[in-house]
Amino acid sequence: MSASGNIYDLGYQGYDGPRLGRVAVTVGLLRATLAAAYGIGRGGRAKVVPFGLAAMALLPAVIVVGITALVSQAGAGDALAEASPIRHDSYLSVTSTLIMLFCAAQAPELFGKDQRYGVLPLYFSRILTRSDYALARLGGLALAVFLVSVVPQVVITFGAVLAANDPVTGFADEAADIPRYIASSAFAAALLTAVAAVIAAWTPRRAYATAGIIAVFIVPPIMVAIVSELAAGDAARFLLFTSVADILEGLNAAIFGTLAASPAVLAADFPEWVYLAATAVGIAGGVALVLRRYQGVSG
Amino acid sequence: MTAVGAIVGTTLRGMFGRRRVLLMLLLAALPVLVGLLIRLAGGSRDTPEILDALVVRTVLPLVALIIGTSVIGSEIEDGTAVFLLVKPIPRWRTALAKMAVAAGLTAVLMVPPVVLTGVLVSGATGESLGITFGFALAVMVGGTAYACGFTALGALTSRALIVGLAYTLLWEGVLADLLEGTRFLSVRQATLGLAAAWTGEDTGTAALDPTISAVMLAVVIGASFSITSLALARFQIRSAD
Numbered sequence: 167m168s169a170s171g172n173i174y175d176l177g178y179q180g181y182d183g184p185r186l187g188r189v190a191v192t193v194g195l196l197r198a199t200l201a202a203a204y205g206i207g208r209g210g211r212a213k214v215v216p217f218g219l220a221a222m223a224l225l226p227a228v229i230v231v232g233i234t235a236l237v238s239q240a241g242a243g244d245a246l247a248e249a250s251p252i253r254h255d256s257y258l259s260v261t262s263t264l265i266m267l268f269c270a271a272q273a274p275e276l277f278g279k280d281q282r283y284g285v286l287p288l289y290f291s292r293i294l295t296r297s298d299y300a301l302a303r304l305g306g307l308a309l310a311v312f313l314v315s316v317v318p319q320v321v322i323t324f325g326a327v328l329a330a331n332d333p334v335t336g337f338a339d340e341a342a343d344i345p346r347y348i349a350s351s352a353f354a355a356a357l358l359t360a361v362a363a364v365i366a367a368w369t370p371r372r373a374y375a376t377a378g379i380i381a382v383f384i385v386p387p388i389m390v391a392i393v394s395e396l397a398a399g400d401a402a403r404f405l406l407f408t409s410v411a412d413i414l415e416g417l418n419a420a421i422f423g424t425l426a427a428s429p430a431v432l433a434a435d436f437p438e439w440v441y442l443a444a445t446a447v448g449i450a451g452g453v454a455l456v457l458r459r460y461q462g463v464s465g
Numbered sequence: 466m467t468a469v470g471a472i473v474g475t476t477l478r479g480m481f482g483r484r485r486v487l488l489m490l491l492l493a494a495l496p497v498l499v500g501l502l503i504r505l506a507g508g509s510r511d512t513p514e515i516l517d518a519l520v521v522r523t524v525l526p527l528v529a530l531i532i533g534t535s536v537i538g539s540e541i542e543d544g545t546a547v548f549l550l551v552k553p554i555p556r557w558r559t560a561l562a563k564m565a566v567a568a569g570l571t572a573v574l575m576v577p578p579v580v581l582t583g584v585l586v587s588g589a590t591g592e593s594l595g596i597t598f599g600f601a602l603a604v605m606v607g608g609t610a611y612a613c614g615f616t617a618l619g620a621l622t623s624r625a626l627i628v629g630l631a632y633t634l635l636w637e638g639v640l641a642d643l644l645e646g647t648r649f650l651s652v653r654q655a656t657l658g659l660a661a662a663w664t665g666e667d668t669g670t671a672a673l674d675p676t677i678s679a680v681m682l683a684v685v686i687g688a689s690f691s692i693t694s695l696a697l698a699r700f701q702i703r704s705a706d
Contacts, residue, residue, distance in 0.1 A: 215627055222635070263634050271627045373539065374485060376626050377531050381492060384634065388523050389499050392515055396503050 192298045195289075199306025203272045215271045220314045223264040226252050227318035231325030238329045254343040255422035257319055258350055262411055265354065266383040268314050269307075269362035274375035276303050277366035277456075281463060300460040304363055304453060312355035319347040343422075350418045357445050358383075360452025361410055367459040387411045387430075394430040403434045407444055416441035468554045472562035476536050480570060489531055492524050493578045500585030512587045513666050516600045520579055521607065521656050526633040529571045529608055533615025534625040536563045537693070541623065550700055560620075560693040567612035572605045579604050599663035607656025610682040613689035614652065620696035648673065655681040 198207075204220075205212035230252045252260055280286050289299050323340045330336025362379045369375040386409035393402045406412050412431050419426035420438035480486065496519045503509050540546040549559065583597025618625040637653045648654040658673030659682075673681075 215624060219631075263639055267627065267630060267634065270630065271624075373531075373535060373542070373626050374488065376630070377485075377527070378488060380630055380634075381488065381527060385492070385495055385523055385527070388518055389495060392499055392518060393502050396506055396509050396511075401502070 188293050188295070188298060191292065191294045192302045195294065195299065195302035196306045196309075199276055199303050200309050202276060203307055203310035212275075216268065216310075219264050219268045219271065220317075223261040223268075223314050224318045224321065226260055227257070227321040227325075230322060231329070234325055234329045252322075254319060254322065254347050255418065255424045256427065257322070257347070258315065258354055258418045259415060259427050261315065261318065262354075262414070265311060265315055265358060266380065266411075269311060269358050270376045270379040270383070272310065273307060273359070273362040273366035273379060274369075274372040276307055277363055278370045278372055278375055281367075281370040282372075286460075286463065296460045297457055300367075300457050301453075304359060304456060307363060308355050308359040311359050312351055315354055316348060316351040319351065346421050350421045353417055353421075353445050354414050356449045357410060357414060357452075360449045360456075364452045364455045364459075367456050383410055387428075390430045391428070394433045403436070406430060406434045406436075410448070413441055413444045413448065417445050468552070469558050469562040469565075472549070472554075472559060473566050476563060476566045477570075479539065480532070480535065480566070485531060485535065489528050489574055492528055493574045496520050496524055496578050496582040497585065500582035504585045508588060509586050512583055512593060512596050513600070513660070513664065515586055516579060516583060516604075517657060517660075519582070520575065520600075520604060521653055521660070522638075524578075525571075525575055525604060525608055525656075526611055526629075526637070526653070528574055529567070529611035530615050530626065530629045530633065532570050532574075533567045533612045534619035534629060536567045536616055536619065537697075538619035538623070538625055541619075546700070550697065556697040557690075557694040560616075560690060560697055564613050564616050564690060564693060567616045568609040571608040571612040575604050575608050576601050596664040596666060599665075600660050602663055603656050603660035606659055606682055607652060610652050610655070610685040610689075613686045613693075617689035617692040617696070620693045620700075649677070649681070652682070652685060654678075655685075 201207050204216045205214075230250060233250075280289070286299075290296060323344060326340050327333050327336040330339070361382060365378045365382065366375045369378055386405075390402075390405050390409045390412055393405055406416075409430075412428055415426050415428045416431045416434075416436065416438075419431070420441055426432055496516075499515070499519060503515070509515065537546070540549060550556075579601045580597055583593070583600060587593035587596070615625065615629050618629055622628060633653075636647060637651050641647050641651060641654070654673050655678040658675055658678030661672035662675035662678070
């Protein structure tokens, strides 16, 4: 053992240039969350579920565009447009199960994983605050869910414009529905995300969180449907507010000015603003609970 | 067979004493709650429809899914599956013990709510009791098939829960409304087929023939057992995610 070791000066030094602030870090986390919601940046197995569900949500739109193209070639486009069960105003209820599954599958990945692996202190030791972290995660998931529900609608619009004899009149026919489906998808994404995030943030184990989210989304609508059919009265009407799917159904019908597809919503017969209020309360309550969770959790 | 008994014991202990049990009890209580509401509103004659929508369509698959995917899945996730599999017990016995626990727990959790809900909805007279118990029996058999199938799924993939949910909600839910033919490959329809045969009342849609139903459920249980045994025999340690 001779003293032959050397210590080299590698020139390590501190950084004292300009730094990006809190906003840039939050936006960065939001973008990372959006990517993670689709498994981007992770292996192929993490992509199967989100992309599979998104593709299934897109499938009815693609089918509709294909059929529209074929039928308008045959010259019966208008008759089809009236008879088709897949329209802008019905698309949310056609694909709501898929969107709920997307939330149930991906929310636990985004809200539970950092808690499970105990890496939250690494985030909070930087300029990012606890609230920034929670808001970035919420925003990223909401954006991901919004894309799942709005992209098929855009595809339908494109298909309708391209299949029309004259693209300008085709677009004019569609123009009224564009802000409507954007609003409906945005509200649906925000409410579903808020509810799913509360469960996922308070339940770090992935399996329990997924099961809990699905139970909360799927079971109440069925209870509401049975009770509203058999037991009329105010108790049955107010049970409607336990069912996220029915609130969104009512809101969607209010936005498009159509009749809701769910018999329970029709039977309850609330004025339209009630659904908007219920959605707003649900979103605000969910965000508040998620923020509270991250104030306390040490990771 | 003491080894099987020991596995049953540890699995049961792993299933209780956690928040999961709370979730499952809550789910099992929901049909009873609805039954109570209907009783307060004067009762109903539509027991088969109500039990179909509440139990066979939603609560039963959800409970069987949570139980089935966790009897093996949570041992893999926690890393304790290795200790189980290094013991010199034939893998088919391990599979048998795990599936027995899953099926038994599902039956214990689901049969009492079905009976309670049935009695609450339509009273305890001779005829309606017959319908209630016919449904309870069908739920027990169907629940066993669900639990065994989801146990096999849990042994195959770490994302069993979401795959199982996609099966129940999409294949048995959305697609069943669009494509009539899927009912021959649906645990739910087979369960309803048995229920229709035992109660003499169908739930509106054309019920499957009871023989076909019984064969379907037996095939599901048998195939799940083989798949679980094989999956455990070729088990490789993998990461939790």
